[in-house]
Amino acid sequence: MKVNSLAFRLFVTAAVWTLVILPVAGLAIDYVRQRELASSHDARLSQLLTLIIAFSTDHGGAEPRFPRNVGEPLFEVTHSGWYWQITPLGSSPGRRMVSASLASEVLALPSATNVTTDSSNIRWTEAAGPLGEPLRVGEIVFSLGDEEVQNNYSYVVAGNQDFVDARIDEFRLPLVMALALAGLGLIGATFVQVRYGLKPLEAIERGLADVRSGRAQRLEGDLPAEIEPLRSELNALIRANQDTIERARTQVGNLAHALKTPLAVMINEAREERTPFGNKVVEQGEIMRDQVNHYLDRARVAAQVGVIGTVAEVDGVARGLIRAVSRIYRDRHIEITADCPPGIRFRGERQDLEEMLGNLLDNACKWAGSRVQLKVTLVEPDAQRPARAVQIVVEDDGPGLNAEQRAQAVKRGRRLDESKPGSGLGLSIVADLVQVYGGSFALEAAPAGGLSARLILPAA
Numbered sequence: 001m002k003v004n005s006l007a008f009r010l011f012v013t014a015a016v017w018t019l020v021i022l023p024v025a026g027l028a029i030d031y032v033r034q035r036e037l038a039s040s041h042d043a044r045l046s047q048l049l050t051l052i053i054a055f056s057t058d059h060g061g062a063e064p065r066f067p068r069n070v071g072e073p074l075f076e077v078t079h080s081g082w083y084w085q086i087t088p089l090g091s092s093p094g095r096r097m098v099s100a101s102l103a104s105e106v107l108a109l110p111s112a113t114n115v116t117t118d119s120s121n122i123r124w125t126e127a128a129g130p131l132g133e134p135l136r137v138g139e140i141v142f143s144l145g146d147e148e149v150q151n152n153y154s155y156v157v158a159g160n161q162d163f164v165d166a167r168i169d170e171f172r173l174p175l176v177m178a179l180a181l182a183g184l185g186l187i188g189a190t191f192v193q194v195r196y197g198l199k200p201l202e203a204i205e206r207g208l209a210d211v212r213s214g215r216a217q218r219l220e221g222d223l224p225a226e227i228e229p230l231r232s233e234l235n236a237l238i239r240a241n242q243d244t245i246e247r248a249r250t251q252v253g254n255l256a257h258a259l260k261t262p263l264a265v266m267i268n269e270a271r272e273e274r275t276p277f278g279n280k281v282v283e284q285g286e287i288m289r290d291q292v293n294h295y296l297d298r299a300r301v302a303a304q305v306g307v308i309g310t311v312a313e314v315d316g317v318a319r320g321l322i323r324a325v326s327r328i329y330r331d332r333h334i335e336i337t338a339d340c341p342p343g344i345r346f347r348g349e350r351q352d353l354e355e356m357l358g359n360l361l362d363n364a365c366k367w368a369g370s371r372v373q374l375k376v377t378l379v380e381p382d383a384q385r386p387a388r389a390v391q392i393v394v395e396d397d398g399p400g401l402n403a404e405q406r407a408q409a410v411k412r413g414r415r416l417d418e419s420k421p422g423s424g425l426g427l428s429i430v431a432d433l434v435q436v437y438g439g440s441f442a443l444e445a446a447p448a449g450g451l452s453a454r455l456i457l458p459a460a
């Protein structure tokens with residue numbers, strides 16, 4: 001997933017949101033659970049308080065007596081963390097009574113401090129027990145006696161707080177695990193959702209690549225409603241582009257046609273003259289004709305290069321040309337080897353590739369000793385070249401050219417070896433075409449001693 005991508009944005013926002021919301025939910029659940037446990041603990045203590053008051057006063061006397069068993073065995077176990085204590089307040093008669101669990105210890109009375117009572121008249125405090133254990137302490141001050149004599153007794157019940165804390169801790173691990181699992185699940189689901197949701201965009205990308213490389217004429221396929229308009233707009237654009245090129249091509253053809261005949265007539269007429277003026281017109285007219293042809297060719301190619309979808313299979317073109325040149329140079333017994341993996345495609349007109357490669361092979365055969373080698377490779381994009389390219393190298397084992405000659409050879413009409421037939425235009429045509437296609441062309445010294453011509457052209 002690239003950082004600057006829709007998928008990344010969608011995924012990261014969803015993931016961050018999940019990571020924020022789940023811990024908040026976790027804290028909320030933990031808080032509620034803690035509150036609930038604490039209040040059920042308090043409810044149990046206040047229930048025990050009520051029982052102890054009831055069981056110590058149900059004989060109807062003026063002072064409480066030792067209460068019957070309240071059904072909590074932990075009151076009988078020494079230092080169990082569960083205690084009760086009945087203390088006469090002020091000058092009330094009777095003695096302090098405590099549960100067996102408290103042994104000889106005494107619990108501090110919440111009523112001795114300024115703790116206020118809750119709605120059911122209980123004072124709640126936290127204290128430390130005989131063993132230092134944390135206790136939740138509840139106290140009711142209960143009055144016995146008649147209208148004249150009121151005796152007050154403090155009833156205290158204490159329960160071990162560890163019990164609640166342990167239950168809270170026990171609950172935390174499963175809670176964290178459940179939320180973490182939910183988080184992972186959500187992030188995974190988001191990932192799948194983003195991938196699946198953005199799939200059609202990949203289809204568009206592939207479709208456009210197909211159109212650009214000539215495998216398709218227009219964008220096809222079933223697209224979701226949101227991007228369907230994009231497809232039809234793109235198809236309209238491609239169509240308009242093709243129309244423009246078609247028109248340019250027609251106009252170029254028309255212009256060539258319109259100029260050719262008058263020029264030919266002019267040259268013929270001037271030839272008849274046989275005067276210095278006539279000769280001059282013939283000479284200049286021929287230059288004009290050449291120039292018109294040359295630039296019309298260039299214009300035609302330039303129009304082609306922009307065309308979405310023209311491609312030529314390098315392998316096929318190379319094989320056809322090799323057959324042709326070996327026929328032309330049959331008598332010289334030149335061995336032509338070609339290393340051209342099938343499937344490499346040049347993005348441009350087949351005719352132009354034939355022109356470039358044909359000129360290079362022709363030169364190589366013309367000057368070769370006995371061997372000509374053609375090597376075609378696909379160059380993957382790198383920092384200097386953003387798109388894939390086709391590299392074509394033609395080498396021979398002839399006399400070759402020195403650095404200065406290599407620079408000269410490409411010039412229009414320039415011939416360095418007049419012993420072989422030719423017009424001196426071949427390499428300049430190659431250089432022109434390469435320039436139009438935005439490629440590169442270089443002459444180098446071949447390892448075998450001859451000339452090595454290297455073409456780099458856009459690949460489809």
Ligand SMILES: Nc1ncnc2c1ncn2[C@@H]1O[C@H](COP(=O)(O)OP(=O)(O)OP(=O)(O)O)[C@@H](O)[C@H]1O
Pocket residue numbers: 359363364367368396398399400401409410414415416417421422423424425426427428450451
């Ligand atoms: N493979 C080669 N080995 C040695 N010299 C070469 C080779 N290719 C080209 N040259 C030199 O470069 C010159 C220019 O080549 P170019 O292809 O432009 O013209 P040409 O082959 O002479 O004529 P044309 O290709 O127009 O028939 C040639 O005349 C020749 O001297």
Ligand SMILES: [Mg+2]
Pocket residue numbers: 359362363422426427
């Ligand atoms: Mg040539």
